[in-house]
Amino acid sequence: MKQMDRPRTQVLLSWSSGKDSAWALHRLQQDPTIEVVGLFSTLNQEFERVAIHGVRKQLLMQQAECLGLPLRTLDLPWPCSNEYYARIMTAFVAEVVAGGIRHMAFGDLFLEDVRAYREQQLQGTGIQPLFPLWGSDTTELAQTMIAAGLKAHISTLDPKKLDARLGGHEFDQTLLAALPAGVDPCGENGEFHTLAVDGPMFLRPLAIEIGETVTRDGFVFTDLLPVEPTHAQCG
Incomplete structure:
Protein backbone atom coordinates (compact mmCIF):
# COMPACT_ATOMS: atom_id res chain seq x y z
CA MET A 1 0.00 0.00 0.00
CA LYS A 2 1.39 3.40 -0.97
CA GLN A 3 2.33 5.56 1.99
CA MET A 4 0.17 8.65 2.23
CA ASP A 5 1.92 11.97 1.63
CA ARG A 6 2.31 14.15 4.68
CA PRO A 7 0.07 17.22 4.60
CA ARG A 8 1.88 20.38 3.60
CA THR A 9 2.57 23.13 6.12
CA GLN A 10 0.03 25.92 5.66
CA VAL A 11 1.63 29.36 5.62
CA LEU A 12 0.17 32.87 5.63
CA LEU A 13 2.47 35.44 4.00
CA SER A 14 2.88 39.05 5.10
CA TRP A 15 2.32 40.98 1.87
CA SER A 16 3.66 44.48 1.24
CA SER A 17 2.76 44.39 -2.49
CA GLY A 18 6.46 44.73 -3.36
CA LYS A 19 9.18 42.66 -4.97
CA ASP A 20 10.58 41.15 -1.75
CA SER A 21 7.17 39.82 -0.72
CA ALA A 22 6.71 38.51 -4.24
CA TRP A 23 10.06 36.73 -4.17
CA ALA A 24 9.36 35.32 -0.70
CA LEU A 25 6.14 33.89 -2.18
CA HIS A 26 8.12 32.37 -5.04
CA ARG A 27 10.61 30.77 -2.64
CA LEU A 28 7.81 29.32 -0.55
CA GLN A 29 6.04 28.00 -3.64
CA GLN A 30 9.21 26.12 -4.61
CA ASP A 31 9.11 24.17 -1.34
CA PRO A 32 6.98 21.02 -1.78
CA THR A 33 6.38 20.83 1.97
CA ILE A 34 4.71 24.27 2.11
CA GLU A 35 1.33 25.57 0.94
CA VAL A 36 0.84 29.34 0.92
CA VAL A 37 -2.84 29.66 1.81
CA GLY A 38 -3.16 33.45 1.77
CA LEU A 39 -1.71 36.92 2.13
CA PHE A 40 -2.21 39.68 4.66
CA SER A 41 -1.45 43.39 4.28
CA ILE A 52 4.67 52.64 3.60
CA HIS A 53 4.45 51.47 -0.04
CA GLY A 54 1.58 53.84 -0.82
CA VAL A 55 -0.08 51.41 -3.26
CA ARG A 56 -3.81 51.87 -3.82
CA LYS A 57 -6.06 49.27 -2.17
CA GLN A 58 -7.75 48.65 -5.52
CA LEU A 59 -4.42 47.66 -7.09
CA LEU A 60 -3.57 45.50 -4.09
CA MET A 61 -6.80 43.56 -4.51
CA GLN A 62 -6.20 43.14 -8.23
CA GLN A 63 -2.67 42.00 -7.52
CA ALA A 64 -3.93 39.26 -5.20
CA GLU A 65 -6.29 38.08 -7.94
CA CYS A 66 -3.37 37.93 -10.36
CA LEU A 67 -1.51 35.79 -7.83
CA GLY A 68 -4.52 33.56 -7.28
CA LEU A 69 -4.42 33.94 -3.50
CA PRO A 70 -6.92 35.24 -0.93
CA LEU A 71 -5.92 38.51 0.73
CA ARG A 72 -6.80 39.80 4.19
CA THR A 73 -6.36 43.54 4.77
CA LEU A 74 -5.85 45.13 8.18
CA ASP A 75 -6.85 48.79 8.42
CA LEU A 76 -4.61 51.04 10.48
CA PRO A 77 -5.41 54.64 11.49
CA TRP A 78 -3.13 57.50 10.51
CA PRO A 79 -1.08 58.22 12.48
CA CYS A 80 -0.81 54.79 14.12
CA SER A 81 0.97 54.23 17.42
CA ASN A 82 3.07 51.13 18.02
CA GLU A 83 0.65 50.14 20.78
CA TYR A 84 -2.38 50.31 18.48
CA TYR A 85 -0.53 48.39 15.76
CA ALA A 86 0.40 45.68 18.25
CA ARG A 87 -3.21 45.46 19.41
CA ILE A 88 -4.51 45.03 15.84
CA MET A 89 -1.90 42.39 15.06
CA THR A 90 -2.50 40.50 18.31
CA ALA A 91 -6.19 40.17 17.47
CA PHE A 92 -5.40 39.10 13.92
CA VAL A 93 -2.87 36.49 15.02
CA ALA A 94 -5.37 35.03 17.49
CA GLU A 95 -7.89 34.77 14.65
CA VAL A 96 -5.31 33.04 12.42
CA VAL A 97 -4.42 30.52 15.14
CA ALA A 98 -8.09 29.80 15.74
CA GLY A 99 -8.33 29.00 12.03
CA GLY A 100 -5.68 26.33 12.37
CA ILE A 101 -2.69 28.11 10.81
CA ARG A 102 0.61 27.88 12.69
CA HIS A 103 3.10 29.64 10.39
CA MET A 104 3.50 33.18 9.05
CA ALA A 105 6.19 34.17 6.57
CA PHE A 106 7.91 37.53 6.07
CA GLY A 107 10.07 38.87 3.25
CA ASP A 108 12.74 40.47 5.46
CA LEU A 109 16.31 40.24 4.16
CA PHE A 110 18.80 41.28 6.82
CA LEU A 111 17.45 43.89 9.26
CA GLU A 112 18.01 42.21 12.63
CA ASP A 113 15.81 44.63 14.59
CA VAL A 114 12.83 44.04 12.29
CA ARG A 115 13.16 40.28 12.54
CA ALA A 116 13.57 40.46 16.32
CA TYR A 117 10.42 42.59 16.57
CA ARG A 118 8.38 40.09 14.57
CA GLU A 119 9.69 37.17 16.60
CA GLN A 120 8.93 38.98 19.84
CA GLN A 121 5.38 39.83 18.72
CA LEU A 122 4.67 36.21 17.78
CA GLN A 123 6.33 34.60 20.78
CA GLY A 124 3.85 32.47 22.70
CA THR A 125 1.04 33.00 20.17
CA GLY A 126 1.24 29.57 18.56
CA ILE A 127 2.57 31.08 15.31
CA GLN A 128 6.07 30.27 14.08
CA PRO A 129 7.59 33.00 11.88
CA LEU A 130 9.39 32.01 8.68
CA PHE A 131 11.93 34.16 6.82
CA PRO A 132 12.51 32.52 3.42
CA LEU A 133 14.81 35.31 2.14
CA TRP A 134 16.78 35.86 5.33
CA GLY A 135 20.51 36.37 4.90
CA SER A 136 20.35 36.77 1.12
CA ASP A 137 23.11 38.72 -0.59
CA THR A 138 20.99 41.57 -1.91
CA THR A 139 23.26 42.28 -4.88
CA GLU A 140 22.87 38.69 -6.04
CA LEU A 141 19.20 38.62 -5.08
CA ALA A 142 18.36 41.68 -7.19
CA GLN A 143 20.03 40.07 -10.21
CA THR A 144 18.24 36.77 -9.58
CA MET A 145 14.85 38.47 -9.33
CA ILE A 146 15.31 40.35 -12.59
CA ALA A 147 16.71 37.32 -14.44
CA ALA A 148 13.69 35.26 -13.32
CA GLY A 149 11.28 37.77 -14.85
CA LEU A 150 10.12 39.56 -11.71
CA LYS A 151 8.78 42.96 -12.72
CA ALA A 152 8.08 45.78 -10.27
CA HIS A 153 7.88 49.58 -10.22
CA ILE A 154 9.02 52.03 -7.56
CA SER A 155 6.03 53.30 -5.60
CA THR A 156 7.88 55.15 -2.83
CA LEU A 157 11.42 56.43 -2.41
CA ASP A 158 13.51 58.43 0.02
CA PRO A 159 14.69 61.56 -1.85
CA LYS A 160 17.59 61.91 0.59
CA LYS A 161 18.99 58.68 -0.87
CA LEU A 162 17.59 58.48 -4.41
CA ASP A 163 16.83 60.90 -7.23
CA ALA A 164 13.12 61.69 -7.05
CA ARG A 165 12.91 61.23 -10.83
CA LEU A 166 13.26 57.48 -10.28
CA GLY A 167 9.70 57.38 -8.92
CA GLY A 168 7.70 54.86 -10.95
CA HIS A 169 10.84 53.41 -12.55
CA GLU A 170 10.87 49.71 -13.25
CA PHE A 171 13.04 47.51 -11.04
CA ASP A 172 15.52 46.56 -13.74
CA GLN A 173 19.18 46.71 -14.72
CA THR A 174 18.88 50.39 -15.61
CA LEU A 175 17.64 51.18 -12.12
CA LEU A 176 20.37 49.14 -10.45
CA ALA A 177 23.00 50.97 -12.49
CA ALA A 178 21.51 54.33 -11.42
CA LEU A 179 21.58 53.58 -7.67
CA PRO A 180 24.12 55.69 -5.77
CA ALA A 181 26.89 53.98 -3.83
CA GLY A 182 25.66 52.79 -0.46
CA VAL A 183 22.06 52.25 -1.58
CA ASP A 184 20.97 48.65 -1.11
CA PRO A 185 20.04 47.04 -4.47
CA CYS A 186 16.83 45.74 -2.92
CA GLY A 187 16.08 48.93 -0.97
CA GLU A 188 16.15 46.99 2.30
CA ASN A 189 17.18 50.07 4.29
CA GLY A 190 14.07 51.95 3.15
CA GLU A 191 15.67 53.65 0.14
CA PHE A 192 12.73 52.62 -2.07
CA HIS A 193 9.65 50.41 -2.12
CA THR A 194 7.91 48.77 -5.07
CA LEU A 195 4.74 47.28 -6.50
CA ALA A 196 5.30 43.86 -8.10
CA VAL A 197 3.35 43.41 -11.35
CA ASP A 198 4.64 40.19 -12.92
CA GLY A 199 6.97 37.27 -12.39
CA PRO A 200 7.02 33.50 -11.83
CA MET A 201 4.74 33.83 -8.81
CA PHE A 202 1.97 35.50 -10.88
CA LEU A 203 -0.73 33.62 -12.75
CA ARG A 204 -0.96 36.62 -15.09
CA PRO A 205 0.54 40.12 -15.05
CA LEU A 206 -1.04 43.08 -13.29
CA ALA A 207 -1.73 45.92 -15.73
CA ILE A 208 -0.83 49.38 -14.40
CA GLU A 209 -0.21 52.93 -15.54
CA ILE A 210 2.32 55.35 -14.02
CA GLY A 211 0.55 58.32 -12.48
CA GLU A 212 1.57 61.51 -10.69
CA THR A 213 4.60 61.72 -8.41
CA VAL A 214 4.26 63.82 -5.24
CA THR A 215 6.33 64.54 -2.14
CA ARG A 216 4.64 64.01 1.22
CA ASP A 217 6.04 63.68 4.74
CA GLY A 218 9.58 63.71 3.38
CA PHE A 219 9.07 60.85 0.93
CA VAL A 220 8.35 60.70 -2.79
CA PHE A 221 5.23 58.73 -3.78
CA THR A 222 4.40 57.73 -7.34
CA ASP A 223 0.73 56.96 -7.90
CA LEU A 224 0.57 53.62 -9.70
CA LEU A 225 -2.85 53.32 -11.31
CA PRO A 226 -5.04 50.43 -12.42
CA VAL A 227 -5.55 50.28 -16.16
CA GLU A 228 -9.06 51.29 -17.18
CA PRO A 229 -11.69 49.88 -17.02
CA THR A 230 -11.37 49.94 -13.26
CA HIS A 231 -12.77 46.44 -12.78
CA ALA A 232 -10.18 43.88 -11.66
CA GLN A 233 -7.99 43.43 -14.69
CA CYS A 234 -4.80 41.42 -14.94
CA GLY A 235 -2.99 42.02 -18.19
Missing part, protein backbone atom coordinates in the same frame (compact mmCIF):
# COMPACT_ATOMS: atom_id res chain seq x y z
CA THR A 42 -1.72 46.49 6.44
CA LEU A 43 -3.46 49.54 4.97
CA ASN A 44 -3.45 53.21 5.85
CA GLN A 45 -7.16 53.56 6.58
CA GLU A 46 -7.31 57.28 5.83
CA PHE A 47 -5.83 57.04 2.33
CA GLU A 48 -6.79 53.40 1.55
CA ARG A 49 -3.23 52.60 0.54
CA VAL A 50 -0.70 49.98 1.56
CA ALA A 51 1.28 51.14 4.58
Whole structure:
Protein backbone atom coordinates (compact mmCIF):
# COMPACT_ATOMS: atom_id res chain seq x y z
CA MET A 1 0.00 0.00 0.00
CA LYS A 2 1.39 3.40 -0.97
CA GLN A 3 2.33 5.56 1.99
CA MET A 4 0.17 8.65 2.23
CA ASP A 5 1.92 11.97 1.63
CA ARG A 6 2.31 14.15 4.68
CA PRO A 7 0.07 17.22 4.60
CA ARG A 8 1.88 20.38 3.60
CA THR A 9 2.57 23.13 6.12
CA GLN A 10 0.03 25.92 5.66
CA VAL A 11 1.63 29.36 5.62
CA LEU A 12 0.17 32.87 5.63
CA LEU A 13 2.47 35.44 4.00
CA SER A 14 2.88 39.05 5.10
CA TRP A 15 2.32 40.98 1.87
CA SER A 16 3.66 44.48 1.24
CA SER A 17 2.76 44.39 -2.49
CA GLY A 18 6.46 44.73 -3.36
CA LYS A 19 9.18 42.66 -4.97
CA ASP A 20 10.58 41.15 -1.75
CA SER A 21 7.17 39.82 -0.72
CA ALA A 22 6.71 38.51 -4.24
CA TRP A 23 10.06 36.73 -4.17
CA ALA A 24 9.36 35.32 -0.70
CA LEU A 25 6.14 33.89 -2.18
CA HIS A 26 8.12 32.37 -5.04
CA ARG A 27 10.61 30.77 -2.64
CA LEU A 28 7.81 29.32 -0.55
CA GLN A 29 6.04 28.00 -3.64
CA GLN A 30 9.21 26.12 -4.61
CA ASP A 31 9.11 24.17 -1.34
CA PRO A 32 6.98 21.02 -1.78
CA THR A 33 6.38 20.83 1.97
CA ILE A 34 4.71 24.27 2.11
CA GLU A 35 1.33 25.57 0.94
CA VAL A 36 0.84 29.34 0.92
CA VAL A 37 -2.84 29.66 1.81
CA GLY A 38 -3.16 33.45 1.77
CA LEU A 39 -1.71 36.92 2.13
CA PHE A 40 -2.21 39.68 4.66
CA SER A 41 -1.45 43.39 4.28
CA THR A 42 -1.72 46.49 6.44
CA LEU A 43 -3.46 49.54 4.97
CA ASN A 44 -3.45 53.21 5.85
CA GLN A 45 -7.16 53.56 6.58
CA GLU A 46 -7.31 57.28 5.83
CA PHE A 47 -5.83 57.04 2.33
CA GLU A 48 -6.79 53.40 1.55
CA ARG A 49 -3.23 52.60 0.54
CA VAL A 50 -0.70 49.98 1.56
CA ALA A 51 1.28 51.14 4.58
CA ILE A 52 4.67 52.64 3.60
CA HIS A 53 4.45 51.47 -0.04
CA GLY A 54 1.58 53.84 -0.82
CA VAL A 55 -0.08 51.41 -3.26
CA ARG A 56 -3.81 51.87 -3.82
CA LYS A 57 -6.06 49.27 -2.17
CA GLN A 58 -7.75 48.65 -5.52
CA LEU A 59 -4.42 47.66 -7.09
CA LEU A 60 -3.57 45.50 -4.09
CA MET A 61 -6.80 43.56 -4.51
CA GLN A 62 -6.20 43.14 -8.23
CA GLN A 63 -2.67 42.00 -7.52
CA ALA A 64 -3.93 39.26 -5.20
CA GLU A 65 -6.29 38.08 -7.94
CA CYS A 66 -3.37 37.93 -10.36
CA LEU A 67 -1.51 35.79 -7.83
CA GLY A 68 -4.52 33.56 -7.28
CA LEU A 69 -4.42 33.94 -3.50
CA PRO A 70 -6.92 35.24 -0.93
CA LEU A 71 -5.92 38.51 0.73
CA ARG A 72 -6.80 39.80 4.19
CA THR A 73 -6.36 43.54 4.77
CA LEU A 74 -5.85 45.13 8.18
CA ASP A 75 -6.85 48.79 8.42
CA LEU A 76 -4.61 51.04 10.48
CA PRO A 77 -5.41 54.64 11.49
CA TRP A 78 -3.13 57.50 10.51
CA PRO A 79 -1.08 58.22 12.48
CA CYS A 80 -0.81 54.79 14.12
CA SER A 81 0.97 54.23 17.42
CA ASN A 82 3.07 51.13 18.02
CA GLU A 83 0.65 50.14 20.78
CA TYR A 84 -2.38 50.31 18.48
CA TYR A 85 -0.53 48.39 15.76
CA ALA A 86 0.40 45.68 18.25
CA ARG A 87 -3.21 45.46 19.41
CA ILE A 88 -4.51 45.03 15.84
CA MET A 89 -1.90 42.39 15.06
CA THR A 90 -2.50 40.50 18.31
CA ALA A 91 -6.19 40.17 17.47
CA PHE A 92 -5.40 39.10 13.92
CA VAL A 93 -2.87 36.49 15.02
CA ALA A 94 -5.37 35.03 17.49
CA GLU A 95 -7.89 34.77 14.65
CA VAL A 96 -5.31 33.04 12.42
CA VAL A 97 -4.42 30.52 15.14
CA ALA A 98 -8.09 29.80 15.74
CA GLY A 99 -8.33 29.00 12.03
CA GLY A 100 -5.68 26.33 12.37
CA ILE A 101 -2.69 28.11 10.81
CA ARG A 102 0.61 27.88 12.69
CA HIS A 103 3.10 29.64 10.39
CA MET A 104 3.50 33.18 9.05
CA ALA A 105 6.19 34.17 6.57
CA PHE A 106 7.91 37.53 6.07
CA GLY A 107 10.07 38.87 3.25
CA ASP A 108 12.74 40.47 5.46
CA LEU A 109 16.31 40.24 4.16
CA PHE A 110 18.80 41.28 6.82
CA LEU A 111 17.45 43.89 9.26
CA GLU A 112 18.01 42.21 12.63
CA ASP A 113 15.81 44.63 14.59
CA VAL A 114 12.83 44.04 12.29
CA ARG A 115 13.16 40.28 12.54
CA ALA A 116 13.57 40.46 16.32
CA TYR A 117 10.42 42.59 16.57
CA ARG A 118 8.38 40.09 14.57
CA GLU A 119 9.69 37.17 16.60
CA GLN A 120 8.93 38.98 19.84
CA GLN A 121 5.38 39.83 18.72
CA LEU A 122 4.67 36.21 17.78
CA GLN A 123 6.33 34.60 20.78
CA GLY A 124 3.85 32.47 22.70
CA THR A 125 1.04 33.00 20.17
CA GLY A 126 1.24 29.57 18.56
CA ILE A 127 2.57 31.08 15.31
CA GLN A 128 6.07 30.27 14.08
CA PRO A 129 7.59 33.00 11.88
CA LEU A 130 9.39 32.01 8.68
CA PHE A 131 11.93 34.16 6.82
CA PRO A 132 12.51 32.52 3.42
CA LEU A 133 14.81 35.31 2.14
CA TRP A 134 16.78 35.86 5.33
CA GLY A 135 20.51 36.37 4.90
CA SER A 136 20.35 36.77 1.12
CA ASP A 137 23.11 38.72 -0.59
CA THR A 138 20.99 41.57 -1.91
CA THR A 139 23.26 42.28 -4.88
CA GLU A 140 22.87 38.69 -6.04
CA LEU A 141 19.20 38.62 -5.08
CA ALA A 142 18.36 41.68 -7.19
CA GLN A 143 20.03 40.07 -10.21
CA THR A 144 18.24 36.77 -9.58
CA MET A 145 14.85 38.47 -9.33
CA ILE A 146 15.31 40.35 -12.59
CA ALA A 147 16.71 37.32 -14.44
CA ALA A 148 13.69 35.26 -13.32
CA GLY A 149 11.28 37.77 -14.85
CA LEU A 150 10.12 39.56 -11.71
CA LYS A 151 8.78 42.96 -12.72
CA ALA A 152 8.08 45.78 -10.27
CA HIS A 153 7.88 49.58 -10.22
CA ILE A 154 9.02 52.03 -7.56
CA SER A 155 6.03 53.30 -5.60
CA THR A 156 7.88 55.15 -2.83
CA LEU A 157 11.42 56.43 -2.41
CA ASP A 158 13.51 58.43 0.02
CA PRO A 159 14.69 61.56 -1.85
CA LYS A 160 17.59 61.91 0.59
CA LYS A 161 18.99 58.68 -0.87
CA LEU A 162 17.59 58.48 -4.41
CA ASP A 163 16.83 60.90 -7.23
CA ALA A 164 13.12 61.69 -7.05
CA ARG A 165 12.91 61.23 -10.83
CA LEU A 166 13.26 57.48 -10.28
CA GLY A 167 9.70 57.38 -8.92
CA GLY A 168 7.70 54.86 -10.95
CA HIS A 169 10.84 53.41 -12.55
CA GLU A 170 10.87 49.71 -13.25
CA PHE A 171 13.04 47.51 -11.04
CA ASP A 172 15.52 46.56 -13.74
CA GLN A 173 19.18 46.71 -14.72
CA THR A 174 18.88 50.39 -15.61
CA LEU A 175 17.64 51.18 -12.12
CA LEU A 176 20.37 49.14 -10.45
CA ALA A 177 23.00 50.97 -12.49
CA ALA A 178 21.51 54.33 -11.42
CA LEU A 179 21.58 53.58 -7.67
CA PRO A 180 24.12 55.69 -5.77
CA ALA A 181 26.89 53.98 -3.83
CA GLY A 182 25.66 52.79 -0.46
CA VAL A 183 22.06 52.25 -1.58
CA ASP A 184 20.97 48.65 -1.11
CA PRO A 185 20.04 47.04 -4.47
CA CYS A 186 16.83 45.74 -2.92
CA GLY A 187 16.08 48.93 -0.97
CA GLU A 188 16.15 46.99 2.30
CA ASN A 189 17.18 50.07 4.29
CA GLY A 190 14.07 51.95 3.15
CA GLU A 191 15.67 53.65 0.14
CA PHE A 192 12.73 52.62 -2.07
CA HIS A 193 9.65 50.41 -2.12
CA THR A 194 7.91 48.77 -5.07
CA LEU A 195 4.74 47.28 -6.50
CA ALA A 196 5.30 43.86 -8.10
CA VAL A 197 3.35 43.41 -11.35
CA ASP A 198 4.64 40.19 -12.92
CA GLY A 199 6.97 37.27 -12.39
CA PRO A 200 7.02 33.50 -11.83
CA MET A 201 4.74 33.83 -8.81
CA PHE A 202 1.97 35.50 -10.88
CA LEU A 203 -0.73 33.62 -12.75
CA ARG A 204 -0.96 36.62 -15.09
CA PRO A 205 0.54 40.12 -15.05
CA LEU A 206 -1.04 43.08 -13.29
CA ALA A 207 -1.73 45.92 -15.73
CA ILE A 208 -0.83 49.38 -14.40
CA GLU A 209 -0.21 52.93 -15.54
CA ILE A 210 2.32 55.35 -14.02
CA GLY A 211 0.55 58.32 -12.48
CA GLU A 212 1.57 61.51 -10.69
CA THR A 213 4.60 61.72 -8.41
CA VAL A 214 4.26 63.82 -5.24
CA THR A 215 6.33 64.54 -2.14
CA ARG A 216 4.64 64.01 1.22
CA ASP A 217 6.04 63.68 4.74
CA GLY A 218 9.58 63.71 3.38
CA PHE A 219 9.07 60.85 0.93
CA VAL A 220 8.35 60.70 -2.79
CA PHE A 221 5.23 58.73 -3.78
CA THR A 222 4.40 57.73 -7.34
CA ASP A 223 0.73 56.96 -7.90
CA LEU A 224 0.57 53.62 -9.70
CA LEU A 225 -2.85 53.32 -11.31
CA PRO A 226 -5.04 50.43 -12.42
CA VAL A 227 -5.55 50.28 -16.16
CA GLU A 228 -9.06 51.29 -17.18
CA PRO A 229 -11.69 49.88 -17.02
CA THR A 230 -11.37 49.94 -13.26
CA HIS A 231 -12.77 46.44 -12.78
CA ALA A 232 -10.18 43.88 -11.66
CA GLN A 233 -7.99 43.43 -14.69
CA CYS A 234 -4.80 41.42 -14.94
CA GLY A 235 -2.99 42.02 -18.19
